[in-house]
Amino acid sequence: MAAVSKVEESMVNNGSLKRKLEDTDIGKHEEDEDDEDSKLPKGKTKAYRLCPYLDTINRQVLDFDFEKLCSVSLSRINVYACLVCGKYFQGRGNNTHAYTHSVAESHHVYLNLHTLKFYCLPDNYEIIDSSLDDIKYVLNPTFTSEQISSMDASDKLSRAIDGTMYLPGIVGLNNIKANDYCNVILQALSHVTPLRNYFLREINYARVKRPPGDSSFLLVQRFGELMRKLWNPRNFKAHVSPHEMLQAVVLWSRKKFQFTEQGDPIDFLSWFLNALHLALNGSKKQDSSIIYKTFLGSMRIYTRKIPPIELEEDQKEALMLMDEYQEKQTESPFLYLTCDLPPPPLFKDEFRENIIPQVNLYTLLQKFNAQMEKEYKTYKENFMKRFEITQLPPYLILYIKRFTKNTFFIEKNPTIVNFPVKNVDFGDILTPEIKEKYPNSTYDLVANIVHDGEPGKGTYRVHVLHKGSGKWYEMQDLHVIDILPQMITLTEAYIQIYELKKSNPSESR
Incomplete structure (x- = not known):
């Protein structure tokens, strides 16, 4: 009996030992499940799937537009969003900020902002x-090719959590302090179809390789994220904050562009398009990036030097024969x-009020007809230049120069530009040889940026065309209203984006 009891005892001991080993193995898995995914053996599933605290989630307070860093330690590593109060905390193990918050506040449901996995703490x-x-x-909104291709044919409204109805793409952008000059550019670019379609699918630029230590690609990722949020049909709220996008802008422009002080949209647009082009490994070739494919045009510049005006006529004639004073020709690409x-x-009318002057857009475009000369002065030399468009881009950006700087102040020109919203024919300014290459040179307006107020101060707003509904909308930061196209032509237009029509203009008429 003693022998039998010993055997039983040893079996019991072995069994308890086996259970102890299993316990330690389970404990080991629990310890291994640190701030990253737990590495469970194949075939095993996690024991816990459902959670009794899901009804504590408050979708009203969730906002993923801000920098993904811990609200206590300001670390960017292993950041979790508390789905009850919306704050960000680091870590998941014992003594981490997320763990402490879950115990102190009884907030139990968290989302890892990197892996997109949900956890219950503690x-x-x-x-x-x-x-x-x-x-x-x-x-992290995602779009299929079918969704993207049908976007410009849909006018379906979406409903935010608070019941607000909104059109995807026609979404307000937060003004953090003075970033309306950036907002209007971002809104306008989000309605340039090839650019939007490219950035809505992350796979299009996920394989772009940058040199070691160069993180300028962050600008591309942030712009892609913002574009996907603007066109997200399942947003929780009817506006988006460009906070992360603007942080990348401040960083990569070396603080040239800030969101705490007013800037000039044309400076931002010029820098932003070139920065995106370079970050996408773009070169001087037309098809090297989506930026150049969409906006790059080409012109020929004819330059001749003018003799000093104080010289006698015969001296001027002698100079004009010199090689230095002969007209020179250069090819130049342009993005706008x-x-x-x-x-x-300068003078007021009889009612002592300033007459607001008006000018036709076609009059402004005569500058590029290869015949009209314009004088350019440097501190010691004067030049006459002519411009000839040799290549029209699919999307043409016009910058209407309203501000002139002199030694003492910035002056704004309030002249109203009269322009048609549809069927602007740029073929009228092309030379006959170039025009032969373009059977269709008719453009439609898709975005119009306006400046209101004093030079150097004031505010910016943008008009965009929603192709799905065929309606025009005016956006000024968070304020979004629909507007009649006739009203757009009465504004002080500053930057315009035109789209080349694919159909024959006579058919559309």
Whole structure:
């Protein structure tokens, strides 16, 4: 009997030992499940899937537009969003900020902002529940090719959590302090179809390789994220904050562009398009990046030097025969065209009020007809230049130069530019040889940026065409209203984006 009892005892001991080993093995898995995914053996599933605290999630307070860093330690590593109060905390293990918050506030449901996995703290298990997919989609919206191709044919409204109805793409942008000059550019670019379609699918630029230590690609990623949020049909709120996008702008422009002080949209647009082009490994070739494919045009510049005016006629004639004074020709690419406004009248009318002058857009475009000369002065030499457009881009950006700087102040030209919203024919300014290459040179307006107020101060707003509904909308930061196209032509247009029509203009008429 003693022998039998010993055997039983040893079996019991072995069994308890085996259980102890299993316990330590389970404990080991729980310890291994640190701030990254737990590495469970194949075939095993996590014990916990459902969570009793899902009804504590408050979707109203969730906002994934801000920098993903811990609200206590300001660290960017292993950041979790508390889905009850919306704050960000670091870590998941014992003594981390997220763990401490869950115990102190009884907030139990968290989302890893990097892996997009949900966890319950302090119990530290992963939650797998399809009812949370909408939160995951708001953090990282994705689009299929079919969704993107049907975007410009849809006018379907979406409903935010608070019941607000909005059109995807027609979404207000937060003004953090003085970043309306950036907002109007971002809004305008989000309605340039090839650019939008490219950035809505992350796979288009995910394989772009940058040199070691160069993180300028962050600008591309942030712009892609913002574009996907602007066109997200399942947003929780009817506006988006460009906070992360603007942080990347401040960083990569070396603080040239800030969101705490007013800037000039044309400076930002010029820098931003070139920065995106370089970050996408663009070269001087037309098809080297989506930026050049969309906006790059080409012109020929004819330059001749003018003799000093104080010289006698015979001296001028002698100089004109020299090689230095012969007309020279250069090819120049462009991303936008600068249109010069005629100077405003100096005198008031009989009612002692300034007459607001008006000018036709076609008059401004005569600058590029290869015949009209314009004088350019440097501190010691004067030049006459002619411009000839040799290549029209699919999307043409016009910059109407309203501001002139002198030694003492900045002056604004209030001249109203009269322009048609549809069927602007740029073929009228092309030379006959170039025009032969373009059977269709008719453009439609898709975005119009306006400046209101004093030079150096004032505010900016943008008009954009929503192709799905065929309606025009005016956006000024968070304020979004629909507007009649006739009203757009009465504004002080500053930057315009035109789209080349694919159909024959006579058919559309």
